[in-house]
Amino acid sequence: MSDLPRKEGTGDAPSSCFHCEMPEGPSVRKFHHLVSPFVGQQVVRTGGSSQKLNPASFESLWLQDTQVHGKKLFLRFDPDEQIVSPGNNPLPEPLQKSEQKEEAGHQQKVSEQSSLSPGGADALPSRDDGPQHLGEDTPAGGAERWLQVRFGLFGSVWVNEFSRAKKANKRGDWRDPIPRLVLHFGGGGFLAFYNCQMSWSSSPVVSPTSDILSEEFHRGQALEALGRDQPVCYTLLDQRYFSGLGNIIKNEVLYRAGIHPLSPGSRLDPPRLEALVDHVLAFSAAWLQGKFQGTQQHTQVYQKQQCPAGHQVVKEALGPPGGLQRLTWWCPQCQPRLSPDEPGAQAPSSQGLALKGP
Ligand SMILES: [Zn+2]
Structure with a gap:
C-alpha cells in the first residue's frame, strides 16, 4: 500500500511550479514526473478555459497512464477503472524526494523568458515539433484515449496550486494566468495545465529513437541528419532527429562544441559532429538531473552578454x-x-571558381 503512486502529489503534498523555464525535453520529463502520481485516479471535477477540448468531458474518466516523448506529454484516459498498462515512469524512485527543494528554490529563479523582447523571435509560440493533430476532439470514448499535450513557451503543469500573476500587465492589472485544463482527482489533489495545446490521439506516436533523453536514442540517425548541407543550428531543432531539443540546448551545445551556428553540417568532420552529439546528450542529461536535485542548469551563452572566456x-x-x-x-x-x-x-562550387578569375 505504501508505494501507491497516488500518495505523492495529493492532499497536503507541496505543490510545484516550473513556470519559469522554457519547456524543453528535461522540463517536460519533470511535468511527466508530476503527473505520474495521479495515475490510477479518477477525475471527479474539472475546470479550465480550453475551447478545443471540453474540460467537463474528462469527468469520471480514469487517468491510466502517462508517457513523455521529446517535448510532448501523453495522458491516457479510460472510462473504466481497470488498469490497462502499468504507468510508464522512467525515473528512479529516489528522485521523487527532491521536489520540495526545487519548490523552495523557485522564487529565486530568473525567468528565462522575461528578458526577451516582446517582439523577439522567441516570443512566438513554439511550433517546431510538427503539425498539430486536427482530428475530431472526442473525449476518451473511442479509440483516441491519449491526450497529447504540447507546451508553449510559458507552458507548465502545476500540482495542487494555481499559477499566480508575478507582475501587473500593461494596464496595471494583476491577473492570474488562466489554466487551459484543471483536473481534480478522487485522491483530493489536482493538476492545472497552462499554455499548452491539447488534442486526442490513438497512441503516443513519437519514436524513442529520436528522443534525446531516451536510452533508445539513435546516434547514427542523428549524426546523419547533422551531416547535411544546412546550418547545424537548424538541424538541431529538427524534432524528427532531436526530439526534446529546444533553443536553450541548441545554443549551449554549439558553444560547448565550439561550432558556429551557421556552419553547414556537411563541412564539419565526423569527430566534430560526434562531439556535438556528445554535448547534446550530456547537457540534456545534466539538465534533467539538476531538475530533480533542485539545481539550475547553468548556461554559458544563452541570453548572455559575454561567454565564460570574457568575449x-x-x-x-x-x-x-x-x-x-x-x-x-x-x-x-x-x-x-x-x-x-x-x-x-568542400570544394568550392563552380560559381565560386568562376568568381576567382584568372
Ligand atoms: Zn568566447
Whole structure:
C-alpha cells in the first residue's frame, strides 16, 4: 500500500511550479514526473478555459497512464477503472524526494523568458515539433484515449496550486494566468495545465529513437541528419532527429562544441559532429538531473552578454528560409565561422571558381 503512486502529489503534498523555464525535453520529463502520481485516479471535477477540448468531458474518466516523448506529454484516459498498462515512469524512485527543494528554490529563479523582447523571435509560440493533430476532439470514448499535450513557451503543469500573476500587465492589472485544463482527482489533489495545446490521439506516436533523453536514442540517425548541407543550428531543432531539443540546448551545445551556428553540417568532420552529439546528450542529461536535485542548469551563452572566456556574445534570429527564426547566441571567437580554406572544407562550387578569375 505504501508505494501507491497516488500518495505523492495529493492532499497536503507541496505543490510545484516550473513556470519559469522554457519547456524543453528535461522540463517536460519533470511535468511527466508530476503527473505520474495521479495515475490510477479518477477525475471527479474539472475546470479550465480550453475551447478545443471540453474540460467537463474528462469527468469520471480514469487517468491510466502517462508517457513523455521529446517535448510532448501523453495522458491516457479510460472510462473504466481497470488498469490497462502499468504507468510508464522512467525515473528512479529516489528522485521523487527532491521536489520540495526545487519548490523552495523557485522564487529565486530568473525567468528565462522575461528578458526577451516582446517582439523577439522567441516570443512566438513554439511550433517546431510538427503539425498539430486536427482530428475530431472526442473525449476518451473511442479509440483516441491519449491526450497529447504540447507546451508553449510559458507552458507548465502545476500540482495542487494555481499559477499566480508575478507582475501587473500593461494596464496595471494583476491577473492570474488562466489554466487551459484543471483536473481534480478522487485522491483530493489536482493538476492545472497552462499554455499548452491539447488534442486526442490513438497512441503516443513519437519514436524513442529520436528522443534525446531516451536510452533508445539513435546516434547514427542523428549524426546523419547533422551531416547535411544546412546550418547545424537548424538541424538541431529538427524534432524528427532531436526530439526534446529546444533553443536553450541548441545554443549551449554549439558553444560547448565550439561550432558556429551557421556552419553547414556537411563541412564539419565526423569527430566534430560526434562531439556535438556528445554535448547534446550530456547537457540534456545534466539538465534533467539538476531538475530533480533542485539545481539550475547553468548556461554559458544563452541570453548572455559575454561567454565564460570574457568575449562579447552576439545574438541574432536564425532559422531556415520561411521557417521559424529563433534567437541564437554565440561567441564569434570561441565559435569561429569555417573559413573557405579550412581543411575538410568542400570544394568550392563552380560559381565560386568562376568568381576567382584568372
Ligand atoms: Zn568566447
